[in-house]
Each structure stands twice: as structure tokens, then as C-alpha cells.
Amino acid sequence: MRAIAVDHSTTAHLSLVETADPIPAPGEALVRVEAVSLNYGEVKGAADPKTPDGTVIGWDAAGVVVEAAADGSGPAEGTRVVTLGEAGWAELRAVPAALLGAVPEDADLGAVSTVPVAGLSALHVLRRLGPLLGSRVMVTGASGGVGRYAVQLAARAGAEVVAISRNPAQADDLRSLGAHEIHTDPAAVARPVHAVLDNVGGRQLVDAFATLQAHGTLVSVGRSSEADAVFPPEILQGDGGRHDRAIRTFFLFGNPATDFSTDLAWLSAEVAAGRLDPGIRWRGSWTHYDEAVQALIGRRLHGKAVLEIG
Template identity: 60%
Template sequence: MRALLVDRSAPGGLRLGTAPDPEPAPHQALVRVTATSLNYGEVAFGLDTAPDGTVLGWDAAGIVERAAADGSGPAEGTPVVTLMPAGGWAELRAVDTGLIGAAPAGADLGALATIPVAAASALRALHRIGPLLGRSVLVTGATGGVGRYAVQLARAAGAHVVASTGSPARNGELLRGLGAHEVIASPKEATGPVDGVVDLVGGPQLVEAYQALAPGGTLVATGHSSGQGEDFAFGTLFGDAARHDRSVVSFYLLGCTGLGRDLGWLAHRVAAGELDPGITWRGDWDDAAEAVDALLGRRLHGKAVLTIGS
């Protein structure tokens, strides 16, 4: 099969080449991939650490070419959204059936390819905060792929949504259009305590966001784009009346159960136009180096989608 292979001598660290066809285990379906979306983490870290010749790629959408031998998962011919720790940047992918979401017939698979890491992470982070109806949620790094989905999902769940972005003047209209009630430049500008935080930045912003939590509030550390550590000043973690029972939690997406159901539900929402996939770059896999360069240069907010095998 053809695939995008790690090659540090090539532009963007990738080249089109060939790799062996995957051999699915009994609990895996073989999926013919038509689109993948790039994630900053896999581009920034995977290309630096994976051996040359590796096929990376967490996200992929396509059509089931061969159903799982054990009878689990969708049937042959079903359009699907898939998540695995690698293998998405290739024409064929073997996928655990628990990590496959069935998509509606005729859906834009390029749009659905944005779902696995970005939308599923946003959904699970909001689940971790708890019931959202009538509560307030702060999303930091709100213009990125996960952030855009988090704003939309929190608004749909009945929360008052506060979106934090480095440039409210440039991004305010976009974020309000996605459902944000307020757009601010940093968590320090929050007008009142919030019940939950989806933090996608880490570093000093995580500390600021934690300090914006109401008693009983939860901050879910979901992304770490700042590349900085967190330094909590003495007293920040005191539990007096105004700071009672606040928590910081994290999660590993592939450690979650029930992801196939989440992926299918999200696929139907995107296909119906209820969720905006936030695609800001779209092209053929021949142009992968351009998308990688834009991601690493922080010039691309939202999602980059590659057409596979065209």
C-alpha cells in the first residue's frame, strides 16, 4: 500500500512511499482510508521521535474493506471514523472495533476525519467536569481543533461558555459564532468563578485557570501547547471557603472505554451540520509538508485535513 512515511531528509519530515499492508487481528476491521487530519502533537513530537519509515497518524476516516473476523464492529462497506495510536497516514488501516464509529452514508469523510482526537478529547473532558446544564465552562486555547469542539459541545450541553484566546479581536467573532458567550484574552479576565475548565494550553495559563475555579470546580488538563510547566504559588492550593474542593485532573484518550460510541455520535453531529469541524487547511497528501510547516509555525488554527490515496 502507499503511505506517508517518516523521512527526516524530506520536506516536512515526510515522503510518499510504500509500506506493507496491515494484517488485522480478529478483533480488528480493515479500513480503506480516504482522509486523515493532522494533530499538533503527532507532528511536533512524532516526527522527531519515530524511526524513519514509520507510518504515523491517529485520525482517519474511510470505508470498511473487511469486517472484523470475530463479528464485532461495522460491516463491510460502512463509512467510519477511526482512532489508533498510529497508521492513519496510509491507504489501509487495521483498527480495533472498539475504536471505530459508524458514520452516515454520504457524509464528508474529510470533515469526519477531524473527529477522533479533537472532538473525542473535547467530549471526554466535558464529561469529566460533569453535568453542564446551567453551569459555566472556561475553554483555554479555544481556537485550536479541540478548543473549537469544546466550545460547541459545552454550549450544546447548556453551559455558559467562556472562551480564552490570545487575540480576542481577531478570533472573537469566530468563537461567538461557535457558541461562546464571552471571549477573553486570558483566564485572569474571567468575570466570575467558573464551574469547569477545559485547559488546552498548560503552563502559567493552567495556573490562572485553576484560580478561576469556583468551589467544587474541576479543571481538566487536556492539552499542553505552551510547552511549559506549572508553578503553583504558595497558597494557591489552600482549601478555604472560596477554594473548597477544587481539582485538577487529566486523562488518556486511548485509556477511555466506549470510544466507538462517542465517535459514531460525533460523526452524526458533524454530518448533520450541528458541529463545525473547523477545517482551516485541506489538501492532498502530496502537500503534507505544507500543512506540517503551518502547524509547527503556529499559523494554522483549527484542523488540517489530508486526502489519502487520491
């Protein structure tokens, strides 16, 4: 089969190559991949000198089951699915039942390929924050993949969403997704918030934490700034009644036993029905992967990029 694999001799650290077909374990379905979406972390990881040449990357992929799992788990042959895992940027992918979800027959597989990392991360973090009806929830990096889903899901849960995006041109788009306030920096937020979903890290994490009211929680999801978060002592003193505030970390694969199949199916159905907007900003053939990768690494994408395989 063909796949996009790490190649440190190229500008993008990737090449389209021929490699062996995956051999599914008894509990895995073999999926013919039709579309994948890009995540900053996987692309950044491909450029890491520690990642061996020939490694096939890719966390998000959507396609069709061509061979059902031998143990009877998961969907039948011919089912359209969205999948999560590793080595997704390939024509074939072996996936356990817990990491794939059936999607509607009329779904745009390119659109639903954006769901796994971004959609699941947003959904699971918001669940950790508890009931959101009437709460003020801040989302940093709101115009990114996780951020867009988080804004929409929090708004649908009844939260008053405070969206943070460094690009002021994203304000109208974020407002259309359900954001009540849009700022370029958490330091500009006047009223305290109940919770924060932080995708940026660094100074934005510090300033976002400073906006938390008493007993509020910040969940660190991503660190796109790649900067250190340095807390001045006064932020941690809890004076003015704003005490007992917490910072929590999040890792999608933190519990390997988690079954994501139901959530993947639900999120995909919401995207297919137009009730969730994945914000695809680049879409094209996987032979143009270099263009998409450079746009993502260069911070020129405010949303998702999708590669179509075929």
C-alpha cells in the same frame, strides 16, 4: 500501499513512501482511508529523534471498510467509517471494532476525519465534569481542534462558556459556536468558573485554576504551550472561600478497554448534519502534507487541517 512515514532527513520529518499493507487481526476491519486530520501531538512526535525512520503516524482517519473483521465484530464491507488508532496516514488501515464508528452515507469524510482525537477528548472531558446546565465552563485553547468541539458541546449542554484564545480575531467565530465570553488570557476573567478544560498548560493553566470557584475542577487535556505550570503559594491556599479545588489529568487512551464506536458514530453524525463545526482551516491532497504540517507546527492554524488521500 503508500503511506506518510517518519523521515528525519526532511524538513517536515516525513516522506510519502511505499510500505507493506497491514494484516488485520481477527477482530479488526481493513479500511481504505480517504481522509485524515492532523493533530499537533502526532506531528510533534514525528519530529522527535527517538521516533524511528519509517514509522507511519496518524491518529485520525475516515474511509470505507474493504474487509470486515473475520470474527464478525464491527461493520460490514462497504460501510463508511471514522477511525481512531495509529498509522492512519496510509491508504489502508486495520482497526478494531471499538475504535471505529459508522458514519452517514452522505457524510463528508474529510470533515468527520476531524472527530476522533479532538471530538472524543472534548466529549469525554465534559462528561467527567458532570451536569453542565447553568455552569460556567472555561475552555482554553478554544480555537484549536479540541477547544472548538468543547465550546460547542458545552454550550449545547447548557453551560455558560468562557472561551480563551490568544488570537482576538477568533472572537466572532467562537461566539458563533456558543461562547458567551471570549478573552485572550484567563487572568482577564472576572467571575469565577465552575470548571476548566485546559488545552494549553503553562501560565494559562495556572491562571485558569485561579478562576475556579470552591469545589471546581480543572482538567488538563493538552500542553500546547510546552511551558511549565508554576503555582504561586497563594493560589493554592484556598482563601476567600474558594477551597477544595482540583486538577485532574486526561488521556484519551487511559482505559484501553473503552469502546469508542458509539461516540464516534454520534459525533460524526452531528458533524455531517452541520450541528457541530470542525473548523477546517486547511484542506488538500496528502501529497502536500508538508504545507499542512508546517502551518500546524508554526501555529498558523486555528482549527483543523485535513489531508485527502487518493
